[in-house]
Amino acid sequence: MGCKLTAPPGSPKPTPGPPPSGPNVFNAAKDAEITVFADSDSGTVHLIAADLNGVKVSLDVNFRATFKVSPGGNILSMTFVGSDPDEIFRIEEDCGGGNSPILRTWRLKPVVPGGPTTQITIHAT
């Protein structure tokens, strides 16, 4: 299982530290099965809900969302919780084999950019 999501050329790279950073638009093959999750230094941040194009995506016991990329555009919306609103955490793709690149960073604090929910757009190629 390799990584499925790729950021378009010229996209901003995620960088450590505040404010949250990184791309919010990705490309992926149609019908690709993708798993995303939240990772944090504190170990307290969890993805607790996700939907793709308004349709609920079930989470597994490790709070990971797995979905299949639909043709055209896809909007993945996510809700998170964590113990510290200021903590910068990572939204990662589970590519298997222990490989989980950072898609972007985020924080729960509702100051732009931040909040309990966010979205990424995935264009099917």
Next chain:
Amino acid sequence: MQPNIVRIIQFACIALLLTVPLFGQSTAPIQTDPLARFDIPTNISSPDFPNVLTNFAVNGRQQFIDYMVDTMNTRAAFNATFRNLLQSVENGRVDEQAGASATSGGTASAAEKAGISGLLTAALESGAMTQTLDQNLFTVRGNAEGLFRFLSGQDVLPVCFNTTDTSCDPSPLNNLEFTASFDVSKSNTQTVSGQNPSGGATLAALLTSDKRQFSSASARFAIINSRDLRSKRYRDAWNTWFSQNHTALMQAGSDLLAAEDQIFLKMQSEDANGRAVTLGDSQSVYQVWLRNANSVLLGVIPRTAAGVRLALTQQLDLLIAQMRSLHPDLDDKVLAARSAYSRYYANTSGGFELGNQPMLTLQGSYQKPSLQPDLVNAKLVFAWSPKKKGTANPGTLTLNGGVSIYTRAQPKDANGNTSRWHDAQFAVQFDRPIDSKALSTLTIGGYFQYQISPGLVNIPAGAMSPPGTTITLPPNGAQLLSKSGTIAVVQASMTLQIPNSGIRVPIGISWSNRTELLTGNEIRGHIGFSFDSHSILLLGKEK
């Protein structure tokens, strides 16, 4: 002014302070800047400008919903939502000590609080509680780890980029704080009488306090510091709470997304003519608006916060007008999203409340009271929040217990006996925020000091006798024993804070049955000003 009139005013102030909570229980509607959470002053310098501000579907969904709620003028119905709850978390801590101790010459607090500063705290306070001579004390507190990181050019609030990097974990130094207090007042004069330990003669002198001198230094270590959001104890407690409540949290999170989708998805999947387009398509209402709004914001020259704010407001209002044509029931959907948001945070508030767990701090200090022998003090400070209610700290009970000893043996009577023991102290204090944003905090406290040995005053050479007396003072100075006994102080104060600024202003009044050197009741006023740099760092303007 007549002494009786002064007393009446003083008691009126005490009565006012004690009854203020009755008025503070009903929270007035909060009027805030509808664009405050867009943090325009910071984001105009972002490399992602203007997208960071305009692309709210990614960068701030609830901030945009907040803005819509404001434009619908229904804000008062949502005062208990996350924005206020989070502000309470940041502003509502009442357990952090800023100023000097109750035994100093200038303080606004009967008990020392258990909390440790995050980086650097400065306080200026006026009005003694137990000391005879009033002073204005400037107190600086510094967190050992925070200062080390700051001085060595590291992030004060570090963030790691992967879970194997431990460089951002707090070290034990995070629980260590150093404090120094300095007297910055002009000299203060007081008549003091007592017994000379050399011979037993009764003496009285007109004493003038030292001025602009070092007053005390201390080191504090938080043995139990579960209120630190970075502490392992807090995180472990939070994870346990999460595992017990994740089902309800997931439902609330899912409901929140569904409510937001009702607002955001349609404008991302239809064009201006109502035709369906691919989600995220460049011709969708949202993407067309986004390009135009970005162009307008880039055209704001010079790029000032005021200029960007005006342009952003106009662009958001334009989009809301378009959204109304897409959603005839937009107001209902916004209110539903806000309600879902409230439920989400009602669920998460239980986790934040874990930050109100007990704290225990050990403190050692070296004190140099004006015209008195030097002292060393050891103290244990315990803090406990007895009740949980929302995320704002519902109140913190603080208990202090300690002993003070002289740095060297001092006379304890006129018979040549000496002792190093000075006193034992106990203090209790209750701090309670009286509004949902903790902009004001009521404090009621009591301090009790058992003087193991009588108070001792160093009469300097050349001190004057009190006017109207014929007492002759030894030309080379002398010591003077005051009466021993118990000092009891009760105190009431109100602390006002400017939210998110780190600035607090305590104003209070105290009554004591006596002071260290003089018998007789004392009523004193206390006022202070403190600044906590950590609050500024938490605003996201780090480094």
